[in-house]
Amino acid sequence: xQSVTQLDSQVPVFEEAPxxxxxxxxxxxxxxxxxxxxxxxxxxxxxxxYLSGSTLVESINGFEAEFNxxxxxxxxxxxxxxxxxxxxxxxxxxxxxxxxxxLIFGKGTKLSVKP
Amino acid sequence: xxGVSQSPSNKVTEKGKDVELRCDPISxxxxxxWYRQSLGQGLEFLIYFQxxxxxxxxxxxxxxxxAERTGGSVSTxxxxxxxxxxxxxxxxxxxxxxxxxxxFFGPGTRLTVL
Numbered sequence: 001x002q003s004v005t006q007l008d009s010q011v012p013v014f015e016e017a018p019x020x021x022x023x024x025x026x027x028x029x030x031x032x033x034x035x036x037x038x039x040x041x042x043x044x045x046x047x048x049x050y051l052s053g054s055t056l057v058e059s060i061n062g063f064e065a066e067f068n069x070x071x072x073x074x075x076x077x078x079x080x081x082x083x084x085x086x087x088x089x090x091x092x093x094x095x096x097x098x099x100x101x102x103l104i105f106g107k108g109t110k111l112s113v114k115p
Numbered sequence: 116x117x118g119v120s121q122s123p124s125n126k127v128t129e130k131g132k133d134v135e136l137r138c139d140p141i142s143x144x145x146x147x148x149w150y151r152q153s154l155g156q157g158l159e160f161l162i163y164f165q166x167x168x169x170x171x172x173x174x175x176x177x178x179x180x181x182a183e184r185t186g187g188s189v190s191t192x193x194x195x196x197x198x199x200x201x202x203x204x205x206x207x208x209x210x211x212x213x214x215x216x217x218x219f220f221g222p223g224t225r226l227t228v229l
Contacts, residue, residue, distance in 0.1 A: 036220075044206065044220040090158060101165070101210070102148055102174070103218060105158035 002027045004091050006106035014114050015083055021076040021109045023065075023091030033074040034092040034103065035065055044090070050074065061085075086113045119221035121207050127227045128197055136192045136224045140209030147190050148210075148218060149182060153203035161205075164190065165212075197228045 007022045025031065035047040048059040055067040065076045074091060088110045092103040120139045128134050140147050149161040160174040164184040175181070179197075184190040194201055204225050208218040 034217075043222045044208075046217050046219075049217065092158075101146060101212075101216075102160040102163050102171070103150075103158075103208075104160070105150075107157040 004106040010110045012112045023074045025093045036090045039087045121221040125225045133195045138190045138207030144209035146210045148208045150206045151203045
């Protein structure tokens, strides 16, 4: 079965520090990759996605993720975090060419940004 | 509508009762998904509808769970004879089509089984 591993369940960091949230997926077949964010008491929102093309993708609020096929990773990074980035982040994968399209999620990483 | 809506937002029920959860997807989205978010299991896929095709029920945890989608739009997830382990947030998502298209999530229904 396909799976997504988020290695850190919680990441505490100080404001303006850099952060990396790690994500690895199990499949060797072609994938689409996503990062979703869930702010406190809110629903899931798409942060960024990799479908094809450039392996580095960016979000509008300064996050970026790089697709690394050889390492089956899609780590999320931000060079300087804000208090408002405090949220739970979910890495997810789906497979193109398949018949489903449902997302397979990691367990999530809670990012806590402290002043 | 502007986004995916779900009702009710919260549901408290007694063990053994049946519950129905509703999802209104974004107009024009042909794909609809149900997921479950619980503390121990994270986010789990339950069932997927695409257009008029037969649904993919491979994620349903037991035969107490069922779902239907009427007219290619509104979907209802039904849980019969609820158990305490069914307590979770049930999320609905829709997308223009399957695969790489973004899935837009609703706010969820928090189900508590006493």
